[in-house]
Amino acid sequence: MNSLFSSLNISQLRTLSIILKYRNLTHAATVLGKSQSVLSKQLAQFREALDDPLLVRQGKQFLLTDRAITLAEPLNKILLDLDNLSQAPVFDPGLCQRRFCLAASDYVAEHILPDLIEDLALVAPNVCIDYVTWQPNRYDWLASGKVDLATTLVEDASAEFHGRVIGDDIPVCCLHREHPLVECDKISLDDYLRWGHVKISGGGDKDKFIDDLLKQKNTHRTVRLSVPFFSVALDVVARTQNLLTIPKYLLERSTNQRPITWRPLAFTSYSFRYWVLWHRRTHGSPEQQWFRQFVYQHCQSSQALNPRRS
Numbered sequence: 662m663n664s665l666f667s668s669l670n671i672s673q674l675r676t677l678s679i680i681l682k683y684r685n686l687t688h689a690a691t692v693l694g695k696s697q698s699v700l701s702k703q704l705a706q707f708r709e710a711l712d713d714p715l716l717v718r719q720g721k722q723f724l725l726t727d728r729a730i731t732l733a734e735p736l737n738k739i740l741l742d743l744d745n746l747s748q749a750p751v752f753d754p755g756l757c758q759r760r761f762c763l764a765a766s767d768y769v770a771e772h773i774l775p776d777l778i779e780d781l782a783l784v785a786p787n788v789c790i791d792y793v794t795w796q797p798n799r800y801d802w803l804a805s806g807k808v809d810l811a812t813t814l815v816e817d818a819s820a821e822f823h824g825r826v827i828g829d830d831i832p833v834c835c836l837h838r839e840h841p842l843v844e845c846d847k848i849s850l851d852d853y854l855r856w857g858h859v860k861i862s863g864g865g866d867k868d869k870f871i872d873d874l875l876k877q878k879n880t881h882r883t884v885r886l887s888v889p890f891f892s893v894a895l896d897v898v899a900r901t902q903n904l905l906t907i908p909k910y911l912l913e914r915s916t917n918q919r920p921i922t923w924r925p926l927a928f929t930s931y932s933f934r935y936w937v938l939w940h941r942r943t944h945g946s947p948e949q950q951w952f953r954q955f956v957y958q959h960c961q962s963s964q965a966l967n968p969r970r971s
Contacts, residue, residue: 669710671743676700677707678740681733684716684723752947754785754955761788761952764795764802764811766864768891768911769960777959784955794889797866803940810953812960814865814908815936823944825953827935827960828910832868833923835898835905835912842904847927850878857903858882863889868906870931895919908933935960 669677676693680700683689690697708714713728725733765773770792781788795813800822802808815824834848842852854875861867875881885903888894891911898905899919912923937957943949 669707671740673703673706674736675740676703678733678736680704680707681715681725681729681736684725752951754788754951756787757785757948757951758787759789759948760791761809762791762793762807763956764793764799764808765813766795766861766891767889768864769812771892772914773959777956780959781955788952794863795865796863797869800940803938804942806942809939809943809949810956811936811938812956813936813938814867814933815938816866816870816934818938821941822938823941824936824938825957827937827957830908830910830933830935832870832906832926832929832931832933833909833912834926835895835907835921835923837898837900837902838920838922840902840904842924843922845924847925848904850928853904853926853928854880854882857885857901859894859897859903859905860884860887861889861891861894861905861907862887864891865933865935867908867933870929871906874929895921 676689676695679689679692680686680703683692686697686700686704690700693700704716711728711732714726715729715732716723717726718724774792778790781790793808795808795811798817799808800818803811803822812827818824834842834853836842842848842856845852871882885901886894886897888897892915894905894907895912895915896919897903899921906926907923909923912921916922937953937960939949939953
């Protein structure tokens with residue numbers, strides 16, 4: 662074999678396979694939709710590239726040379742492997758044995774994760790999940806593969822990320838039921854700044870917009886406690902006079918469990934949007950496509966995270 666063989670492309674190898682299969686240029690030309698003269702020229706190239714006649718005339722028919730016979734089977738296998746590479750693999754969640762990492766808040770862990778894991782045991786019993794607390798703007802976790810999927814509030818993700826919207830929400834001020842500000846229909850900026858605040862640092866960024874707004878006004882609030890846990894933040898508000906800025910829908914599901922309530926914020930019209938988020942490098946993976954659809958469906962069907970279902 663000489664160096665000409667390395668210059669043959671896939672289309673030419675398919676042509677050679679057909680020629681060897683039919684051992685007749687007229688029949689091969691019909692199958693390939695080419696003229697017999699074109700195939701004659703290509704056969705001459707193959708003979709030169711392989712340094713072998715490949716087909717020899719015997720009476721009115723052609724016979725394969727020994728070199729052609731030994732070439733035919735591995736050539737067909739190579740072409741079949743190439744065809745398989747070009748086809749998306751068939752994914753069966755019931756056979757999947759991989760481990761996924763899902764990032765979200767402790768609120769999602771409490772209200773959605775138990776049902777999700779229960780259903781996972783039925784449809785994909787060999788799949789395992791690592792659950793981590795999402796931190797604001799840690800998109801590098803998705804880019805690096807540390808995290809496969811996140812459910813979070815998104816404001817400024819770059820174009821290299823994909824996502825599906827779960828629902829929308831608005832921020833409100835959470836406070837004790839006997840807090841002096843309960844008498845207000847809406848919380849003014851002056852009243853808001855008069856009191857200490859609790860900040861939830863885990864999960865999506867729930868109140869950075871407040872600090873950005875205050876910075877523009879050359880003022881700030883006093884954050885008495887920053888804690889990553891949703892339930893702990895609510896417990897602190899239920900026992901103190903501190904305020905908590907939080908998405909309305911997340912809060913409404915917890916007011917009947919604690920002596921807390923909420924009031925609208927008079928000084929902002931900001932809104933939140935909940936997303937299922939992933940990096941573009943996993944966008945075409947059948948396993949990842951199934952997993953994010955599985956998580957998205959649970960977020961959509963659950964009243965815990967989808968304000969559209971309330």
